[in-house]
Amino acid sequence: MVRTSSLVSALLLVSACQKPPEASPAVPPAPEVAPVKAAPFSLSVLQDAAPAGCTWLRLESDGRRRALVTVDAACDGLQLAWSADGKHAAVRDPAGSARGPGRVWMVDLTSGQGAAQLLPEEGLTGAVGFDSVGRLVALTAHTGELVRRDGAFLFDGRRIPLPEEDEGAGLAHAYRLEAGAWKRIETVATRGDADAVFALATAEMLVSSTVAGDPDALVAQALDEGGQDAVRLDAVVPHRGHDVFGGWARMESRGGPLFAWQTAGEQTALMMPVRWEVEDGHLAEPEGLALPAQSPVRAMARGDLLLLTGATQVRVYDLGSRRLVASLNGFRAARFWPEPGSLVPHGATAASGQQ
Numbered sequence: 001m002v003r004t005s006s007l008v009s010a011l012l013l014v015s016a017c018q019k020p021p022e023a024s025p026a027v028p029p030a031p032e033v034a035p036v037k038a039a040p041f042s043l044s045v046l047q048d049a050a051p052a053g054c055t056w057l058r059l060e061s062d063g064r065r066r067a068l069v070t071v072d073a074a075c076d077g078l079q080l081a082w083s084a085d086g087k088h089a090a091v092r093d094p095a096g097s098a099r100g101p102g103r104v105w106m107v108d109l110t111s112g113q114g115a116a117q118l119l120p121e122e123g124l125t126g127a128v129g130f131d132s133v134g135r136l137v138a139l140t141a142h143t144g145e146l147v148r149r150d151g152a153f154l155f156d157g158r159r160i161p162l163p164e165e166d167e168g169a170g171l172a173h174a175y176r177l178e179a180g181a182w183k184r185i186e187t188v189a190t191r192g193d194a195d196a197v198f199a200l201a202t203a204e205m206l207v208s209s210t211v212a213g214d215p216d217a218l219v220a221q222a223l224d225e226g227g228q229d230a231v232r233l234d235a236v237v238p239h240r241g242h243d244v245f246g247g248w249a250r251m252e253s254r255g256g257p258l259f260a261w262q263t264a265g266e267q268t269a270l271m272m273p274v275r276w277e278v279e280d281g282h283l284a285e286p287e288g289l290a291l292p293a294q295s296p297v298r299a300m301a302r303g304d305l306l307l308l309t310g311a312t313q314v315r316v317y318d319l320g321s322r323r324l325v326a327s328l329n330g331f332r333a334a335r336f337w338p339e340p341g342s343l344v345p346h347g348a349t350a351a352s353g354q355q
Contacts, residue, residue: 038318038325041305042337045314046075047330054078056091056107058337061316061326069107069114075332079210082338083134090136092119092128092210104128106136106177120175120182126197129209136177137206139197141190143170153189160189168192174202208338216300216307216336218251220262220270233259236283237273241293244271253301255319259283260297270297274308278322288324289315302336309334 043059054075056068071078073093081090091105091114101121107114119125123142131137147154152161153171162169174186174197190196197203206212223230230248240261249262249270256277260270272295275283286308291297295310305325306317314334316326328334 038305038316039303041302041316043307043314043316043334044080044337045328045331045334046078047332048075056080057331059328059331066112068109068112069105071105071114071116073103078333079128080333081129081208081210081212083130084132084207085134086338086340088130088134090128090130090210092125094125094210101125104136104138117177117180120173120184122184123171123173126172127203127206127209127211129206129212131176131202131205132207137202138175138177138182139200139203139209140173140175141170141192141196142173143168143192146171155187158187160187162189163191170196172197172200174200214300214335215338216302218253218258218299218301220249220251220260220268220299222262222268223248223250223259229257229259233275233283236275240273242272244294246271251299253306253319254304255306255322258299258306260299270299271295272297274299276322286315286317286324287322288327298334300336305336307334307336 038061040061042061045057045059047055047057049055049070053070053072055070056078058066058068068089069091071091071093073095077094079092079094081092083089087109089107089109091107093103095102101119102125103116104119105114105116119128120138120140123140125138125140127139129137129139148162152159155171160171168191169189170192172188172190173184175182176185177183186200186202188199190199225247229250233248244261244263246261246263246268249260251258251260258274258276260274261272263269263271272291272293273285274289274291274297275285278284289308291310291313295313298309300307301319304319306319308315308317312330312332314326314328314331315324317323318325
């Protein structure tokens with residue numbers, strides 16, 4: 001203000017009758033960058049609790065956070081299932097099966113109250129889920145200390161015929177939680193493989209289970225090594241930052257293809273690098289992704305939103321504009337909160353999409 005006043009006084013002293021200079025043309029203001037407009041969303045995430053344990057949270061796009069339950073188990077490996085009405089959920093700790101029957105926490109999503117429940121002792125639990133009326137069900141595989149006689153298992157006063165290929169055969173049980181106790185509701189003889197529990201008719205009646213696939217997960221298709229897309233990606237990413245054996249994979253979304261490195265083998269997994277096409281047609285890493293070179297990656301899409309996650313990183317993008325909508329760190333196992341009717345039956349396991 002002082003400098004401006006001195007300048008005005010000097011000009012008046014030089015010539016009191018001189019016309020004031022014409023005003024210079026106004027400089028047009030810089031155009032404002034429009035904020036990314038994205039549909040509201042909710043996320044389910046896990047977060048390490050201090051000094052130990054894991055907290056399950058629901059995060060909203062407007063910044064609200066609600067802690068649902070804290071369990072005395074590590075976040076890595078925890079599995080979730082929801083009741084069809086969205087009012088209850090189950091949190092399973094599969095690691096417990098190595099030292100006992102394991103545990104599952106029943107969570108009332110309205111009140112936020114959760115209670116631990118030991119899983120059935122007979123056999124190893126392969127899945128936990130909800131039936132159509134919201135009752136918790138456990139499916140177990142039982143292979144030890146079984147009595148065989150004349151091509152059948154003798155169990156609980158019943159004769160259960162062995163399957164045709166009886167090598168490694170066992171029993172599978174379905175239990176329903178009633179008044180705080182597990183009630184066995186079905187038993188069948190099965191082959192002794194990882195999917196034995198899905199021979200149970202009860203498995204078909206689950207609307208959600210801890211081994212069900214995510215309905216929002218993008219399906220990854222491996223690219224031919226010498227194909228056009230793979231050659232183009234190799235040219236754009238000459239140094240991946242790791243030497244993990246595998247190849248490029250393509251995922252289709254509403255906003256076009258997404259590419260990521262995919263490990264080879266029976267249990268494939270996606271990892272960095274990740275690329276997609278930007279406005280000028282070039283392949284680029286999604287804005288703000290910035291995951292470590294060997295980070296695992298999961299890709300999910302709902303409507304116009306893309307969710308990319310690393311081990312503890314969460315990124316949400318608008319598919320139309322290719323812009324970053326949300327960036328969060330310190331959260332595990334992020335996924336879109338299930339919508340009514342989006343629950344996946346047991347048969348659609350992670351093997352049907354990403355693993």
